[in-house]
Amino acid sequence: MAKRDPSNTTKMVIVGGGVAGLNCAETLRQSNFTGEISVISNENRLPYDRTLLSKVLAVGDVNKLSLRESGFYDEAGIDYHLGYSVTEIDRQNKSVTLSNGNKLSYDKLLLATGASSRKVNNEGASLPGVFYLRSGEDQLAIKEAAKNASNIVVIGGGFIGTEACANLAKTYPGKLSLVLDTQNPLQKFFDYDVSAMFLNEHQKNGVKIYNNRNLAKNVIKGKDGRVSSLVLDNGYVLPADMIVIGAGAEINTQLAEQAGLDIDGNNKGVTVNPFLQTSDSDIFAAGDIASFPSWTNGM
Numbered sequence: 001m002a003k004r005d006p007s008n009t010t011k012m013v014i015v016g017g018g019v020a021g022l023n024c025a026e027t028l029r030q031s032n033f034t035g036e037i038s039v040i041s042n043e044n045r046l047p048y049d050r051t052l053l054s055k056v057l058a059v060g061d062v063n064k065l066s067l068r069e070s071g072f073y074d075e076a077g078i079d080y081h082l083g084y085s086v087t088e089i090d091r092q093n094k095s096v097t098l099s100n101g102n103k104l105s106y107d108k109l110l111l112a113t114g115a116s117s118r119k120v121n122n123e124g125a126s127l128p129g130v131f132y133l134r135s136g137e138d139q140l141a142i143k144e145a146a147k148n149a150s151n152i153v154v155i156g157g158g159f160i161g162t163e164a165c166a167n168l169a170k171t172y173p174g175k176l177s178l179v180l181d182t183q184n185p186l187q188k189f190f191d192y193d194v195s196a197m198f199l200n201e202h203q204k205n206g207v208k209i210y211n212n213r214n215l216a217k218n219v220i221k222g223k224d225g226r227v228s229s230l231v232l233d234n235g236y237v238l239p240a241d242m243i244v245i246g247a248g249a250e251i252n253t254q255l256a257e258q259a260g261l262d263i264d265g266n267n268k269g270v271t272v273n274p275f276l277q278t279s280d281s282d283i284f285a286a287g288d289i290a291s292f293p294s295w296t297n298g299m
């Protein structure tokens, strides 16, 4: 793997401290790029395995999920600027503005801004005790709250909701309720028989299932400034010390849109060619936000 050579003043700037940003930085060094690599992330930790957050939700430690050993970044000469958002791209002057007002110039720029949890706007959804799961900080907060909870409600029958529910139920058996808008968990992804198997597994693990509910009509009630119950569309009241919502994800394309890059009208991702190049040849996009040409359907 190449090391940083200070005499090479080419600047690669990567926005996003997730797995796509890391792979770009590492692959550049593996491909003998010796210029400057700066990664800007609005999270406060170096890249970790986000996919495990739901699988080790109740007892996991995000500090142990790092994707690379701590010495790797110094060794490879990859500079991480943690805790800063990129707020603007100036394509004319080839620079990005950080949330502290600093500007960083680039020769090539990669956008790898990933996705955020889709937030719901049901009544009571902003009460303390209502959680989403996307980041290491979210995992730590859910893990902490679950320790003292008697009734944990998970809303959403997709991957994050069902994985969160299954994992919490292992550590806190008998305390979990799962509310979903289909008959079976994961029914939107698998056929009926497979999803029925998931229903059966959750029930075997002691999870109470409330299926075929209209989730838009959920009302979250609070007491003493915190969540205390969930009222379902049929009026049934579930006591809840905490609620974890898995309502899907929304890709973070705001920066790309602001910069006037082409957006795919079908999936709303940033349009890239087979080299991950956007409609600006000096700007690339990768990971969740990229809309990659598919050889199978021609899109």
Ligand SMILES: Cc1cc2nc3c(=O)[nH]c(=O)nc-3n(C[C@H](O)[C@H](O)[C@H](O)COP(=O)(O)OP(=O)(O)OC[C@H]3O[C@@H](n4cnc5c(N)ncnc54)[C@H](O)[C@@H]3O)c2cc1C
Binding pocket: 015, 016, 017, 018, 019, 020, 021, 040, 041, 042, 043, 050, 051, 052, 053, 054, 084, 085, 086, 087, 112, 113, 114, 115, 133, 134, 135, 160, 252, 255, 286, 287, 288, 289
């Ligand atoms: C709980 C959970 C479980 C998952 N399980 C699976 C699984 O089992 N299998 C699977 O294939 N996928 C899974 N996923 C999805 C997978 O994690 C994503 O596909 C993957 O993380 C995408 O990587 P990325 O680098 O594109 O984006 P991300 O991992 O989202 O990283 C983007 C980074 O950019 C930062 N950022 C965003 N905007 C800015 C900005 N303006 N300035 C600076 N930084 C910014 C974000 O904070 C984040 O750190 C799971 C996701 C979650 C949340």
